[in-house]
Amino acid sequence: MVMRDVQPGQRNEAGIAAVKAELAAALGAKFQTGQSFREQHAHTTTYLPSQLPDAVVFAETVEDVKAVVKACAAHKVPVIPFGAGSSLEGQLNAPSGGISLDMTRMEKVLRVSAEDLDVTVEPGVTREALNTYLRDTGLFFPIDPGANASIGGMTSTRASGTNAVRYGTMKDNVLSLTVVTANGEEISTGTRARKSSAGYDLTRLFVGAEGTLGVITSITLKLQGIPEKIGGGVCGFPTVKAACDAVIMTIQMGIPVARIELLDAMQIKACNAYSGLTLKEQPTLFLEFHGTEETVPLQSEQFSMIAQECGGEEFHWTANAEERAALWKARHNAYWAGRALAPSLNGFSTDVCVPISKLADCVAETQADIEQNGLLAPIVGHAGDGNFHVLLLFNDKDPADIERVEGFVQRLNRRAIAMGGTCTGEHGIGQGKMSFLEEEAGPALALMRTIKQSLDPDNIFNPGKILRPAR
Incomplete structure (x- = not known):
């Protein structure tokens, strides 16, 4: 029974209690522990059993994201980024408990450059909302996974969809990101330039990482003419x-x-x-x-x-x-x-x-x-x-x-x-395809583990996803 073999992780009860107290005091109504909030944020659209977080934070600013990550890093508590909730392989579950970081209120279109055919958005902006916003510019964002997913979630899962045969997938359409890393700092992974030979391609590292390496706070995207x-x-x-x-x-x-x-x-x-x-x-x-x-x-x-x-x-x-x-x-x-x-x-x-x-x-x-x-x-x-x-x-x-x-x-x-x-x-x-990734990636899986350990040494970012806990 591979697919239901989703085991609970080890809980850090003292750390979770400390983070809850700290964030409740700092964030007020943005911090929620009600059962209905927790159940909604463990929702999976598969039959994998839900594993609820201990609390939900509705981030509204980058500073909110930094506060959550810093608190969770200090107490070694998981933080699970949450977009529109349409993930299909248990990406939103909290096997070790922790904080679900809901990004839906970060929904601003920060900048549009019609001349350069690009746009920068916060992660909670949805695909349909972005194209409605762009309608008068004569431009559109072509990636269409079907569901009205958030741009942050689409970036994190390297989404594609019906238009991919012509316009590519998210990895082809993201120019750069800002990301809050494990030390609570926000970094930029690139520029608005259409190509670059400067250093490692950090943008592609975070695109498709499913929230396991950091929390995306803005995305700069390529646009197309209607x-x-x-x-x-x-x-x-x-x-x-x-x-x-x-x-x-x-x-x-x-x-x-x-x-x-x-x-x-x-x-x-x-x-x-x-x-x-x-x-x-x-x-x-x-x-x-x-x-x-x-x-x-x-x-x-x-x-x-x-x-x-x-x-x-x-x-x-x-x-x-x-x-x-x-x-x-x-x-x-x-x-x-x-x-x-x-x-x-x-x-x-x-x-x-x-x-x-x-x-x-x-x-x-x-x-x-x-x-x-x-x-x-x-x-x-x-x-x-x-x-x-x-x-x-x-x-x-x-x-x-x-x-x-x-x-x-x-x-x-x-x-x-x-x-x-x-x-x-x-x-x-x-959670659902970890065993198949092991078969597909082979020895390359060890390099993935090295990257995860380097960027997230305390395993706070969406633990128990993509890579099984080290045995």
Whole structure:
């Protein structure tokens, strides 16, 4: 039972009591110990058991963050950064207790430079709020993980999503950070320059660290111009392989597709029922093209020819904003559509990523695994970068059902690693995938431990995540 093997850590009761007293006196109403606050901040969107913090601090300024980190460092007490709460692998749990540091009130857009196409925000700014703020500038921030995640959380988990095939992931779009380190000081990891050869790339070190190396207090991001024209549509295929062949050919031909998403037949069934679509229940690609009045129809026509060559059906595309919005709303609601297939069951979403040349094989083998083990599990994937998600629906009160799910997750992760891929393209490691990271990273894991020990010698930053405690 690997996935539920989430053990409580060693608690520092005296230190926790001292920190609670110190922060209660210093922060007033920003400091909360109520049960409901603590339960909300241990929320995980998997079936991993919740492990509550001892208190929650609602930081409003960098000085609040520094006060929490300094107090926790002095008494060797954990501090767990909290964004929008949508993490999927137990990143928000507090196995050794401690302080949940809620960053949602740090929600200012600090600076926009339309000329330089960049923006600096506090970590609590959400993706949707940022794009609303930017609307009048003609710019937008393209990373779209589906959920209205906070920019701080997206940075910490190295998020990506449906637009990644064209615009990259968070690691490609963060120019620099400010971070509060273990000694309570705020550092800058870089500048606004688009490139640099100056020293170690500290920005990339903190992007994806899941709060285990420091607390991010601001993020400087690249922006993009809002496209003159956007077109999108759907195309069905007889098999997953045929759909993946079309994806590979599209990428190889250099067609600048902005989104190219794969939904299997079960996921299409779910979306039809939940979002009112009327698509044929078969492997289907959802696509979107960004460009000009001239280029978007051309790109759509080029894809139509590729789809036909790969055995696909007619590619139906539209530039109508309302029709596109309905299509992508259905895609973003795929998780809830999948859950609605069996409302009485729990849901566990997991992801892997492989080279796109291996995507068809990995998905096909995964579907065979699902069928052979009697599982209900729709699949949706960011086909353009080889990343796909499986939503496993199961009875979390039935030990046999749990064992089936956990066995499947182990096989899925090892299958992806064996194909030259990774155990997670988006969800991160957290608590749930530590054993798979050990298999994937091998000897490099020791270097990760060295970095963690160097930057966080007392292990106060989100302990028990990414790396298992040293044995």
